[in-house]
Amino acid sequence: MRLVYLLLFVLSSSSTQAQTAPLRQQIDALFASPKPQVLLLGTFHFAGERVDANTTPAYLRVDIRSPSRQAQLGEVIKRIARFNPTKIAIEASPNAKQYIDSVYAAYRAGKFRGDKRVSEEDELYQLGFRLADRLGHRELFPIDAPPFRIRFSPVDSLTMFTKYEHQADSSFAFWDQQYTTYAKLQDSLKYHASVVDYLRFLNTDDTQSRSIGRWLVTTKRGTNREPIGADGFISRYYNRNLRIYSNIQRLITSPSDRILVLYGNTHLYILKHLIKASPEFELADTMDYLN
Template identity: 40%
Template sequence: MTVAQKMTQKQIEQRVQEIFPDSLVKADVLLLGLFHFNYPGLDGYKTEESMQVEILSKERQQQVKELTKLLATYKPTKIVVEYPAASQGKLDALYADFKLDDLKTKRDETYQLGFRLAKQLQHEKVYAFDSKPFRYSLASEDSAWIAKQFEQGEPLVKAWYDRYNQFYAYDDTITKRMPLKDYLLLLNSDEALRISHGVYLVETRIGTETEPAGADAFITSWYNRNIRMFSNLQRLAGKGDRILVLVGAGHVPILKHLLKNAPDMKLRRLDEFVKY
């Protein structure tokens, strides 16, 4: 009879490391979750104009320069922005214009941080990685069915949306009063990311055990969009790359989860490079 041999934790970890050596990691990735500096108004909650951060003011521009300087210490080889990957050619043209004219009068964070840092580091290109979700390609009758389920489930989610809108209004006061670097560190904290992700889980309660419309909509819309963005990052990652990703903070929880578990990428912590 064979006697089972006891294995130590160290032996197990060593064998796993042999199967998945550090050499398999192609790229480092640093996520910076942001609010949209130009307030495009595409989300359900709209920030009142009086509460919007004036990113072009002298004080805020100094804060942008400070943040850019700190992000440069990461020494990114690629800078990725929340712009449709299908429109990379248009982004290339915008960056080419920026390199010529320093269009820092644009409020968008793509200009204020992405283009500014890329030019400073003499990058030839800034990379787009956003994607429309699979939901957009579903048949119209499927979309109509899901819309009907959401309409019927409105009482289930309204109270939660009212609460989140209270939070967003309070967050506007924080954004307005805090220095940019300090606010972004707060925005990227574990607790803030937990709260921001929670709003996307409100509608998953809609439907039934046999027809969970809210769960299906989450998979084909919000989650799908983020995993497509992650997929684009995978294709962008080359051996030895250090990729800085500038993206709306709402995307960070899902992207962070995917990157932490990706076998060929290493997720870096923001507070390694940006500190209070």
Template identity: 30%
Template sequence: MRPLLLLFTLLFISTSTLSQTTESPSKSPFEGVEKSDLFLLGTFHFKDAGLDGYKPQYDVDILSEERQEELQEVLEIIGKYKPTKIAVEWQKTRQAQLDSLYDAYLAGRFELTANEIYQIGFRMAKALGHDKVYAIDARPRSFDDGLTDEEYEEKVAYFTEKLGAPTVARDEDLHNRFMAMYAADDVRKTQVSLLDQLLGENDPEGLRISHGHYLIGDFRMNEGDEYLGADGAIWWYTRNLRIFANILGITNPGQDKVFVLIGSGHLPILNFLANSSPDYRMVTLQELVK
């Protein structure tokens, strides 16, 4: 279908649907459609690899006796959900390696280290009698601007000058505020229980605010039909779109209760996609705690 015709069709469908739902607001157009439950749990990395912009300064010894007791409390709460499938932040292309490690764990040949994939994902799967843990992470697809490194640096210098000192200074201040927020959260995880920290990691307002960090700085470097900044952010969105596609790929509509354990930074996009999807009924940590 040609793009313009497709666009017209989508607009027509949207308009028709809006008209129908306006006339009968009490009846959903998707009534009777089978949905699966989806529980997305955002977490900090128990053993951080230093791959994110903010480098944690404080560790949580998840293997200590106190933290293991707190972890058991979290596992019991997740257990109330009774997921039929557990998915983790592991490259889908490396599913065979994940299978090997999980099989070794079930056979008593692999001692779990501090990684949250093992401490929550593997332990929860074993407790529920699952024979598999699903890998749903994906590499991003970045925008190819066709520029050499030197040309790219020239573009950045041009846009930096074009934006002007006040805008650049404002964005630097905003960046520092985000970093201070991460630093405060870094300290907090050493002062509160694991459950309280995870509740904070999954707070909708906190997630909304933190996502704003992707929308400052380089993101403003656009002019005319050249979107150096906006296109440069594509990698983060494509990665999360692919992750969500992988979640859909392991879901049998109306039959599964899927539990996804993933870094909390992914949640602003994944929550939006999941809440928009006709395939899922969302479950939250806050609901399970209550």
């Protein structure tokens, strides 16, 4: 009897698959049109990590201009160039487009060696300019964005936010210490690894998900009625990355576009989530080019 039931189950499953397969194909066909490809490359700040809150100690800062690091960086550029991007998007304000165009033109002419805004150690100079020049690009595209500036409603007042500033929760202190240790280990890994090996580490799913973990611990600040932690995360972190994503959308001029996005790795978890979910883009696998 059990054999009969098993046979009926198999036949029923086969029949269901035969009926649903064409429907699934129709569903897939709705989203199968040619799409621009996007390659996301998460980077660290080449200029010694002196621009963010998590500043690298001086003795662990990478000298990107040393002969060994230049050779390693050259290998990265060679690998990423295989993506053959039509546009390179960078972590800079769109308000700086004219300035970046001018210094990049000077760079291509051999007349720019860095200034106060774009140093020779900067990843924009060392990676963005060098890669764009290798590919014959005439410009780069700044896509950075500030977070939304909250206008408080009466129920979401500034007073309501500040009253939870010192809310007791042992997990905040615990995870803050864990992530402080994690940052120190990252600094050591970055110093001892080659540039390509460290970029491989940065661009793994685990590393990119951990990059927002520190802030997700804080989302439980407040109460069920006044969820200020969640609101702060949405308005400051998620909102900023959604704005960056919208700037990528506006770069598209053709289904054959291939957009390379060079960005600080802490942004990549959200950006990857948005690009992957979008019906407008095809997300390229970064490891196909780093390995």
